[in-house]
Amino acid sequence: MGAMAVHAVVSRQEPAAPTHSYWILLWTALAVSLGMSLLQRWSKGLRQWMGHMFPIIAAATVLLTLWAVITSGFRWLPLPYFPSPAGILQSMIEDRALLFDSTWHSLLLLICGYTLGVATALVTGVCIGWFDQARYWGMPALKLIGPIPATAWIPLAMVLSPSQMMSAVGLIALSVWFPVTMLTVSGIANTRASYLDVARTLGAGRSYLIFRVAVPAAMPSIFIGLFMGLGTSFLTLVVAETVGVRSGLGWYISWAQGWSEYGKVYAALIIMAAFFSTIITVLFKVRDRVLVWQKGVIKW
């Protein structure tokens, strides 16, 4: 409730922001907050949620307001590099079709590249981790090629692949492949010998040992690889879109910058933050599902 009061005061205090849509946003936020504070009298769950979340929401609102005061209020920061929140919201709404399209293209590219990379990495990782022959021949290649940042391949990828889209997918896949392979290998190779012994005395053949013992035992390690791979895939995605592919959020940012439309740059950054953060959340949810058997896993 204390947070609520602050929230309301800040929203009303909002000095500048002549733009229509920003007003609507603030009024909506205020209305929703007030509505919820009324509703919480009857709902215990909502009250707990609000008690937990409102300090952080209020802090975000304070920061937003501070930003508005500094930019459009006193104009301390030079334009066009630092637009006001109202300006950014305006750009977001005006350019929503293109932004939506860019996000969609980024998502598509990321899913293709990430899936391809993970699939390849799991195959190579299990092979190198399990079979001594594969480890002898595969490990040196992995050690040499793996550490090269995927983005360093851009010149080659552009020449070698038939389309920009395919080269980008390949680059993202490559950037995901290395960490996922590496951690799959170490997970498989570090499977507790006693689990394998037990399985053998239960009558297990090789495929059971690999897919029902070593792979599940390696899962915690594989997930670390998946998270690392996701991080590098974001980086590669944005770089690939900036220099090669003519679509997606990375391209949108450099394009908007070319026109000095910094409102749009910030708009794309905000969408990117939400976009990437959502994907990470999804991966965490998947991990929590797959690794229910582990105790004390980190919560996202």
Place this chain on the structure above:
Amino acid sequence: MVTIAAPDAVREPSSLRARGVAKSFATPGDAAVRTQALSDASFAVEAGELVSIIGPSGCGKSTLLRLLAGLETLDAGELLVGTDPIAGPSAERGLVFQDPNLFPWLTVRGNIQAGLVARGVLHAKRREVDDFMRLVGLEGFANAYPHHLSGGMAQRVALARALINHPRVLFMDEPLGSLDTFTRMNLQDEVLRLWQLNRMTMLLVTHDIDEAIYMSDRILIMTPRPGRIDKTISVTLQRPRQRSSPEFFKLRGDILEHLHFAGKALAVEPT
């Protein structure tokens, strides 16, 4: 009392023969020096017998079990199950470790049926999973994960997991060693019940002299480094045995005395 019905699944227990078994390992930290774990170990276990092996640590008891289970290969000698030499692990020879070694990614049910899945017979024998869960008293825990289980419960799951394959021989490597006294005594009765119910040969490695006397038909005493079978003691007491009967104490005294001399001989024997 639960009975495991399926008559086709009931196998005859196997006898075991060891003749002049030897096994050495590379010494940790110095690969050039070989440690002789077993040397000229010989013994025989009749089909359906329950035999314990006791002896000081490092006498190669665990190595012997790993050889019998087929997880290691021998350097010299002969190991027979029935009339067949041991060539690799088999579902007919179960092994239960001191650490239950449950697969942490599988539920209790998943662990118990692991042997059926590994042999590709889960579909035909799914019903038995419930029988075995009831047999070891874990009906309510089918969907629990191993990290929720106490040590005693985890070892029950490990027992059920080994027994679901209806092994002809069950090897147990100090299976109750890490449990508290009361849980251990309960599980000793449980293991005896399972042994009588399932008709199998059982070879139990243990540190615990009382456990050996309470459970076995015969006790093999091993000497350390290099390990060999030093003495065999037959336990003829009527089951269920009284842990505090004079005969029990007499046997206990005999074994202690024997181990004591074995220990002394080790201390003065020059290497």
